[in-house]
Amino acid sequence: FRFRRRRMEALAAKLPGPTAWPLIGSALQFLGSSHDLVATISRILHRYQTPTAFWLGPRLYVAIARPADIEAVLTSPHALERDPVYRFLEPWFGNGIFTAQVSTWRINRKHILPTFSPRILQDFVDVFSAQAQILVRKLAEEVGKGAFDVSHYVNLCSLDIICETAMGLSIGAQDGNNSDYIRSTDRLCQITTLRVFKLWLHPDWLFNLTPLGREQARHLRCTHNMVNAVVRRKRLEHGLNSNDGSTSRKVLIDHLLELTGKRLDDQQLKDEVTTMIAAGKDTTSTVTSFVLLVLAIHRDEQEKVAEELHTIFGDSGRPATSRDLHEMQYLELCIKETMRMFSVGPIIARHLTRDVPLSDVVLPGGSSVAICIQHVHMDPEHFPEPHKFKPERFVSANRRHPFSYIPFSAGPRNCIGLRYAVLAVKTMVSTILRHYKITTPLKMADIELKLEVLLKPVQGFPLVLEPRTCS
Numbered sequence: 185f186r187f188r189r190r191r192m193e194a195l196a197a198k199l200p201g202p203t204a205w206p207l208i209g210s211a212l213q214f215l216g217s218s219h220d221l222v223a224t225i226s227r228i229l230h231r232y233q234t235p236t237a238f239w240l241g242p243r244l245y246v247a248i249a250r251p252a253d254i255e256a257v258l259t260s261p262h263a264l265e266r267d268p269v270y271r272f273l274e275p276w277f278g279n280g281i282f283t284a285q286v287s288t289w290r291i292n293r294k295h296i297l298p299t300f301s302p303r304i305l306q307d308f309v310d311v312f313s314a315q316a317q318i319l320v321r322k323l324a325e326e327v328g329k330g331a332f333d334v335s336h337y338v339n340l341c342s343l344d345i346i347c348e349t350a351m352g353l354s355i356g357a358q359d360g361n362n363s364d365y366i367r368s369t370d371r372l373c374q375i376t377t378l379r380v381f382k383l384w385l386h387p388d389w390l391f392n393l394t395p396l397g398r399e400q401a402r403h404l405r406c407t408h409n410m411v412n413a414v415v416r417r418k419r420l421e422h423g424l425n426s427n428d429g430s431t432s433r434k435v436l437i438d439h440l441l442e443l444t445g446k447r448l449d450d451q452q453l454k455d456e457v458t459t460m461i462a463a464g465k466d467t468t469s470t471v472t473s474f475v476l477l478v479l480a481i482h483r484d485e486q487e488k489v490a491e492e493l494h495t496i497f498g499d500s501g502r503p504a505t506s507r508d509l510h511e512m513q514y515l516e517l518c519i520k521e522t523m524r525m526f527s528v529g530p531i532i533a534r535h536l537t538r539d540v541p542l543s544d545v546v547l548p549g550g551s552s553v554a555i556c557i558q559h560v561h562m563d564p565e566h567f568p569e570p571h572k573f574k575p576e577r578f579v580s581a582n583r584r585h586p587f588s589y590i591p592f593s594a595g596p597r598n599c600i601g602l603r604y605a606v607l608a609v610k611t612m613v614s615t616i617l618r619h620y621k622i623t624t625p626l627k628m629a630d631i632e633l634k635l636e637v638l639l640k641p642v643q644g645f646p647l648v649l650e651p652r653t654c655s
């Protein structure tokens with residue numbers, strides 16, 4: 185321990201970074217609201233060149249934002265372990281692949297990966313489209329009423345989509361059903377974020393005694409009960425019908441049962457399904473809301489998307505198919521560019537189990553690395569005029585470093601739901617834009633960001649809707 189600690193101290197002395205005080209390190213810098221936090225991180229990264237070192241209590245963090253450094257870390261076999269800060273997700277995600285130790289993760293990721301194959305995802309597009317059409321009908325209530333926060337509607341739609349495709353369960357969130365489950369998933373996100381940034385809530389024994397700890401336990405019971413019931417039912421169905429001649433649409437849990445057989449017990453199965461819902465719902469809905477907001481600000485680009493959609497669908501109101509989604513090339517550029525400017529997972533962190541060499545320093549085993557995704561996406565060296573929304577920058581296969589654009593992370597522990605997410609975002613955005621013209625009172629310069637596990641605008645996602653056929 186002392187040897188490791190001495191090496192970390194030697195490295196920290198070599199690298200630029202904020203002042204570290206005994207015991208607390210630089211923790212005082214990160215106090216304040218979720219809004220202050222984004223400003224603080226951005227100030228530190230601009231002030232010191234990366235790699236930058238800072239201490240949070242006894243832990244050394246090295247923040248990196250050069251693509252070559254990011255590649256070295258994300259492809260290293262010694263940087264697969266998540267940073268200890270992710271442990272606050274464990275009561276919710278259990279031992280699912282997001283939070284699992286590397287030994288479990290390695291086996292389960294291999295088994296789960298085929299359930300996200302293009303062929304399987306293609307079958308989900310019907311669900312995405314049907315739910316997006318409900319979303320459009322719900323949004324009609326807002327026409328002519330001025331600005332409203334679209335993320336409320338998109339959130340419910342995303343939850344319906346993920347529950348139906350993960351568990352085969354129509355929870356009817358958009359129709360006002362299952363409000364307990366919806367409240368519980370929302371509160372679990374908020375409580376986890378609060379815990380990460382409030383140091384006194386870190387010890388489990390203390391947290392469990394607080395009203396927040398008791399509230400978390402209640403919401404965990406609610407969400408886990410729902411998934412438990414589905415796992416029990418599905419296991420029974422698959423037991424009765426092991427060669428599965430069933431004609432109904434297979435969902436993620438069916439594919440998991442088929443592909444893994446008995447290798448995943450009920451508890452693991454429950455953890456994996458919970459992980460998919462929790463990791464997929466908020467990310468997908470936040471990206472969708474960001475794309476809508478950015479297109480509401482950039483009217484010319486919005487019209488180009490609308491023209492593309494008109495070319496694909498004409499005046500038909502038919503639901504989108506996977507072939508249609510594939511043809512939405514300009515919308516895809518807009519989604520990529522939005523995810524560059526607003527990376528909903530702006531920083532991810534890994535724990536190093538052994539030394540990882542970068543070009544000029546060696547990161548010592550035992551330290552943590554903060555990979556600053558949002559910062560590299562806004563670096564003018566890789567993205568000239570980074571504050572300008574320019575979807576065309578993604579048109580050509582240019583010579584940009586592959587690790588300079590990583591909204592879904594990269595390497596062996598990247599986002600397993602990447603393709604699923606892009607299809608779901610495309611379906612929701614395109615279905616809305618086929619029916620409505622969208623504007624917003626916000627300008628790009630007005631958008632201030634806060635960090636609540638995910639990156640979100642302080643102002644929410646205010647949109648004004650006008651029926652597209654009226655123009």
Ligand code: HEM
Pocket residue numbers: 281282283293459460461463464465467468471528529532533591592593596597598599600601602604605606609
């Ligand atoms: C646009 C939406 C999404 C974005 C931007 C996104 C982004 C990310 C990022 C950055 C990571 C790496 C996290 C880290 O290393 O700390 C990640 C991991 C992960 N994501 Fe996503 N994600 C999205 C949607 C989804 C969906 C829809 C699902 C599942 C249905 C999903 C499931 C996962 C899982 C299970 C992991 C952990 C993978 C592993 O450790 O092997 N994500 N995602």
